[in-house]
Amino acid sequence: MAVQGENRPAWIGLTRVVIQRVLSALLTLFLVSIVIFIAASLLPGDAAQEVLGQSATPQQVAALRHEMGLDQPAITRYVDWLVAMLSGDPGRSYIADMEVSDLIGERLRNSLTLAGVTALVSSVLALTIGIVSAINRGSKLDRTLNVVTLSLVAVPEFLIATIFVLIFSVKLVWLPSIAMVSPDASWGDMLRSMALPVLCLTFVVTAQMARLTRAAVADQLDRPYVEMARLKGVPFRRIILFHVLPNAAGPVLNAMALSLSYLMGGAIIIETIFSFPGLASLMVNAVTSRDMPLLQSCAMIFCTAYLVLILIADVVAILANPRLRS
Amino acid sequence: MIRSLASRAAALPLSGRIGLALVLFWLVIAVFGPLIAPYPVGRFVDEEVFSPATSQFWLGSDYLGRDVLSRLIWGARYTVLLALGAAVLAVFTGTSIALFAAIRGGVVDEVISRTMDTLISIPSKIFSLVLVAAFGSSLSLLMLIAAFTYIPGNYRIARALAVNLVGMDFVSVARARGEGAIHIAWREVLPNMIHPLMADMGLRFVFIVLLLSGLSFLGLGVQPPHADLGSLVRENISGLPQGASAILSPAIAIATLTVGANLFIDALKGKGDS
Amino acid sequence: MTVEALPLSRRGFVSGLAGASMLAIGACSGGSGRRAPSTRGAIRVATQLSSTSDTLDPAKGATATDYTRHFMLYNGLTTIEDESLVATPSLALSIDSDDRRNWYFDLRRGIRFHDGSELTSEDVVFSLLRHKDPATGSKVATVAEQFEEVTADGKYGVRLRLTGPNADLLTVLSQSHFLIVQAGKADPDGTGTGPFRLSDFQPGVRTVVLRNAEYWIEGRPKLERVEVIGIPDEVSRVNALLSGDVHIINAISPHSTRRIEAEPSCAIMVSPSSLYSDLIMRQDELPTGNPHFVLAVKNLIDRPLINRAIYRNMSTIANDQPIAPFQKYFNAEIPQRMLDLDKARWHVRQGGLQGVRLPIYATAAANGSVDMASIIQEYGSQVGLNFAVNRVPADGYWSTHWMKHPMTFGDTNPRPTADLIFSLFYDSKADWNESAWKNERFDKLLVEARGATDEGLRAEMYGEMQQLVHDKCGLAIPVFISLIDGYDKRLKGLRPIPLGGLMGYRFAEHVWWED
DSSP states (O other): OOOOOSSSOHHHHHHHHHHHHHHHHHHHHHHHHHHHHHHHHHSSSOHHHHHHGGGOOHHHHHHHHHHHTTTSOHHHHHHHHHHHHHTTOOOBOTTTSSBHHHHHHHHHHHHHHHHHHHHHHHHHHHHHHHHHHHHTTTSHHHHHHHHHHHHHHTSOHHHHHHHHIIIIIIISOOSOSSOOOOTTSOHHHHHHHHHHHHHHHHHHHHHHHHHHHHHHHHHHHTSHHHHHHHHTTOOHHHHIIIIIHHHHHHHHHHHHHHHHHHHHHTTHHHHHHTTOOOHHHHHHHHHHTTOHHHHHHHHHHHHHHHHHHHHHHHHHHHHHOHHHHO | OHHHHHHHHHTSOHHHHHHHHHHHHHHHHHHHHHHHOSSOTTOBOOSSSSOOOOSSSTTOBOTTSBBHHHHHHHHHHHHHHHHHHHHHHHHHHHHHHHHHHHHHOHHHHHHHHHHHHHHHHSOHHHHHHHHHHHHOOOHHHHHHHHHHHHHHHHHHHHHHHHHHHHTSHHHHHHHHTTOOHHHIIIIIIGGGGHHHHHHHHHHHHHHHHHHHHHHHHTTOSSOTTOOOHHHHHHHTGGGTTTTOHHHHHHHHHHHHHHHHHHHHHHHHHHHHHO | OOOOOSSSOHHHHHHHHHHHHHHHHHHHHTOSOOSOOOOTTEEEEEESOOOTTOOSOGGGOOSHHHHHHHHHHOOOSEEEOSTTOOEEESSEEEEEESSSSEEEEEEOSSOBOTTSOBOOHHHHHHHHHGGGSGGGOOTTHHHHTTEEEEEEETTTEEEEEESSOOTTHHHHHTSGGGOOOOTTOSSOOSOOSSSEEEEEEETTTEEEEEEOTTOSSTTOOOOSEEEEEEOOSHHHHHHHHHTTSOSEEOOOOGGGHHHHHTSTTEEEEEEEEEEEEEEEEOTTSTTTTSHHHHHHHHHTOOHHHIIIIITTTOSEEOOSSSOOTTSTTOOTTSOOOOOOHHHHHHHHHHTTOTTEEEEEEEETTSTTHHHHHHHHHHHHHHHTEEEEEEEEOSTTHHHHTTTTSSEEEEEEOOOSSHHHHHHHHTSTTOTTOTTOOOOHHHHHHHHHHHHOOOHHHHHHHHHHHHHHHHHHOSEEOOEEEEEEEEEETTEEOOOOBTTBHHHHTTHHHHOEEOO
């Protein structure tokens, strides 16, 4: 994150950072595709065998392999995929007999909505908890919040999800127990059916973000400049808003980006429990059916989401903290 | 040595002492527990399933009529030892690589960092799923997978800390003295980042406990009839509506273990800062 | 494909659920009537599996979800509609055969596909022959090998010649894989003659079908709209039923039945079936090929414990052979094998097997196998056999582990006839002869029974085959697993058909909604 450059205007430095990061992101994406390809080729069986299942005859497997192009050498398949991908074509699913882009389309929208809503709810909650605890360090409130957030981190998410379903769906019948969102559903309907998954994911990621926020803010509060500002009579609220938070922004945003990237690929258990048609379960599906083009595309999306989040975190941190710009 | 440890423990704040007590409790259970387990872990001892606690079965019976207490004791052993082993391995490896990258800098740093980004951006549970499907699930493999999953996260933190320290005067002085890279890493940089690293290890420990329970949800994990704590929660989940002891006990075990570990580490960190 | 001309739109459905939330207040105080309001004949079904390999092609069907979808869209030449498991003509008006090798099907006139075109012999010939083309990827390609020649005889007649006589052909043809699709469609798109028309199909997400108002059977179907979704997690599936979000679910664990029975508006339906998970002991490897080993293992299986602990007394105790007590030709004369540690110990000593160490491969893909393996491991340790349970992921199990180690678990779905189960899994030349056992007498009886016209003789032959399998085959079959469905009590007309859950996957055509 160390940005070189002397006294040039801020945006030049920033642009350089962004360009540099986009280039290295492309390198990362390339590496991910290789890792995925190698990992997937370690898996027993191939797409043809998985499709035909228990009852496959050798002739059928051979015929299907040929149709899928699995009789080509691995390198050829990878290069073909890469060339197509670079020209913007993610290819055709081996299994579903559909374009990968069609399979992914709606699910990507669902996953992004789920992650977006959860991100909004959880980051507001986490920042509030973190800042309040840090300001009241050592107080009863702080200690209570600490133990509560810790305990929440400590409950397996499938248990949280099941408890919520039992309470809100089975007992109270307030919210649907399954989150099948349909394209023609209104926003209100969609939010209703996503309420429980969002609630569960919020529980999972908020605690972690809150703890890191507290640590970063507390760290800044210990710095001499806070004491100086107080002695000069600057109101405490002002110190927090204009001095402490911008300085704490770096680590806080980084931690938030990491937690939020979890909301895409890490939501697999929540997606399973609520039958939510999202990308993570699609990727698991691609693994079990050995559907390489689909698997690669999912991995690319998750990787991009992560890189974009980290980039945003860094850029915002630089903008928020004037000292990082020079 | 022991006395100094004891006095340090006594100097901890209350929360730290509670944390330490919980951690020690689970460590003792993990090491000596099987000696006191009343029944073999796979024995079917109860005609009923999900029965409540009785004098015969202190924590009731599970979904197949096995003794929950015995299974919990064994489960704690797997969870504590697996997670501890994996956390130590992840932090050791991640930090070593981070020190190397930070001290070398330049292209080496860039290549390593991008590789770590690669690994961190692949969803960990799905990646574990692939690895277990490819290599089977033995205890050592489970530990390696869990460690492997958390190396990149530890690397990010350790590298950020190390890069800051490498830029400091005392490191430049050591370099000027002509000290080797290993000396600088081991003697100059590492001692100054040990506290945050310990805190990170505590968090990794918790994450690994949860990753293991997440894996058990996906049907991967310790081989039956044994089960780690997460698998115990998972396999008894149908007892949740009736609040069976078979599901509550392992859930409470996970919570006390992870909360204890973190309280203890927080307390240590607080002392280190002051 | 998503034209929603239906009495209850997706939006209506959700607002229906919103209505349920208002009723919930009444539930807290009063109790009864907390359920979702009437669905007016539009129901939601949740099955266990749904993935991108979901298909509209009956030949490729692999899961309960697929079979259910196919029976809604297509019809077969024959059908099985009750627990007698007798196949009756469906699209065929009449069926004739003198020698059980040459068959003639006379089709019903005036039956129309969903696109309005008429069903003819051409469609039937195409539908039957496509199984023999490897490119189709049919799940029943091996069964279809017996179709020597299929020809059209006029617009409504079909002639089928088999490679040898088969008295069970009509039952074979009633399976979902042999449902009739339109001629020329290599990838069937859901256009069939069945009781429902396809409205929306997204692999791994949902299938929506609407009532076919021109269905050729008077008065059917009674439901207006059926939506099929997959909820792979069993606990979630049960929760979805209890909360009124879905109206019928399949593959319930016996451990969940109490929860459903405790809910006044829901009920369970137990279909006894001949589904079994079997422990395979390979006869071409050691020590599993040692006859004493096989008998030792068969004698240390605590079947009542498996029935009680794993299946909550909802399974049927089995006797190491694949014909269930409620099936035709079941041989009741064979003494029931029970847990007998002394006998097991004797076989261990006789076979010189003391201290044998061997892994048992078990998986979630074979129903109950992980827990069964744990039980066998526990008793094995008491007679000097040291088994280790090796649980492997369901993913890739069939291609990587099944039958590939000395001891693995298999999982065999119900088949409608004794001939099918024996020829697919016990014939020494069969691809799925799981334990690789070879018995000449058995192979000979199998061929003879297939063509036998005298029922008494046939029963005798099947009886002897069961005895042979019980005594000598390297398979231990502890129990027959019952299939358990859960449903909203307002759904009427459900009855068990032992071929599978959800009335042998055919429920949608038969049931109706009543408030």
